[in-house]
Amino acid sequence: MVATPVEKKYEIKDISLAPKGKQRIEWAGREMPVLKQIRERFAKEKPFAGIRLVACCHVTTETAHLAIALKAGGADALLIASNPLSTQDDVAACLVADYDIPVFAIKGEDNETYHRHVQIALDHKPNIIIDDGSDVVATLVKERKQQIADIIGTTEETTTGIVRLQAMFKDGVLSFPAMNVNDAETKHFFDNRYGTGQSTLDGIIRATNVLLAGKTIVVAGYGWCGKGVAMRAKGLGADVIVTEINPVRAIEAAMDGFRVMPMAEAAPQGDLFVTVTGNKHVIRAEHFEAMKDGAMVCNSGHFDIEIDLKSLGAKATEVKEVRNFTQEYKLANGKSIVVIGEGRLVNLAAAEGHPSAVMDMSFANQAMACEYLVKNKGKLEPRIYNIPEEIDREIARLKLQAMGIEIDALTPEQIEYINSWTAGT
Known part of the structure; x- marks a missing residue:
């Protein structure tokens, strides 16, 4: 179903698929306790109030939870597909019908449609871009230079996208900060290896x-x-x-x-x-x-x-x-x-992508990277940043807590030892 061209608020396959999508999104949520805790905090603190955000991602049940968390945090969010075959049409329908999140994604869309959706995303005049392969950022830099002043920053969670961002930085065209979600320890160990x-x-x-x-x-x-x-x-x-x-x-x-x-x-x-x-x-x-x-x-x-x-x-x-x-x-x-x-x-x-438990940490990184960019608006130089260690560790801590796993803590004597060069062996 496609909305009218004048008031186009979404472009999806069929809005009637929403009930099935909601059921699947809720099932995925059972395995995403970290993002749930972040969403609950976002709902109270509203870190994205007044922020326009676009996400170019695989439109799956797990991505739905990221989009819902960002909206809960006050973001004016819009979602497009990053891959023509990765969209789950029932999920897209649910996000539109039940969460009022504009989605432009249809499983099997051709390249012309995909590139048109990239332009629609940029028409949203984003302050934050969540990218998957850096197509939205590359299009912005090549074709929408007048919008760069509005950008607070971007996040990227693919190796391909990071390579492209590095090339942009080398060529001197990356004029805003970019968060390298791809190399966060709680992302690449779990998402890439296990997922x-x-x-x-x-x-x-x-x-x-x-x-x-x-x-x-x-x-x-x-x-x-x-x-x-x-x-x-x-x-x-x-x-x-x-x-x-x-x-x-x-x-x-x-x-x-x-x-x-x-x-x-x-x-x-x-x-x-x-x-x-x-x-x-x-x-x-x-x-x-x-x-x-x-x-x-x-x-x-x-x-x-x-x-x-x-x-x-x-x-x-x-x-x-x-x-x-x-x-x-x-x-x-x-x-x-x-x-x-x-x-x-x-x-x-041919399947459903990564298990929800894996994407729980990847999207927790995305959500907290966006929050980091907003909190540090105007303070970050235009380059590529790794996820701060404290964010990585907080996500790991939340995951362990959800799994019911406890770990040791250093004793005062141990802290003193590892921070001193005079104690000897």
């Missing part, structure tokens, strides 16, 4: 229903996401190969018990390939040519450019859908390659 590890394999299994035990799975990239995917695949009985460009990470993968080799060597051995690099064309034409008949490829990085689908399409004599979110490319050499989730994030395209 991506489980949800990637969840998406693959839902889309294909294949047995992973006994398969050779090639994981491209051994950052936190790659570590999670490799660990979970190994746990399910797969023979895991890791490809890397970073020698330190390659050594780590080898020490963790994985075979490490270039993609050219892995290509003829793999049954299933998962890219988690954040870069482009990690799997290319020469790799497709070397793969086994029936090899499956998917991406759990950020954008759909990690797999060179254009070259695969050019080689194909026929492309057909063999299951939901699963396409088979027949090649002239008689072999076939199966692509899962159109090369987009497989955990969101």
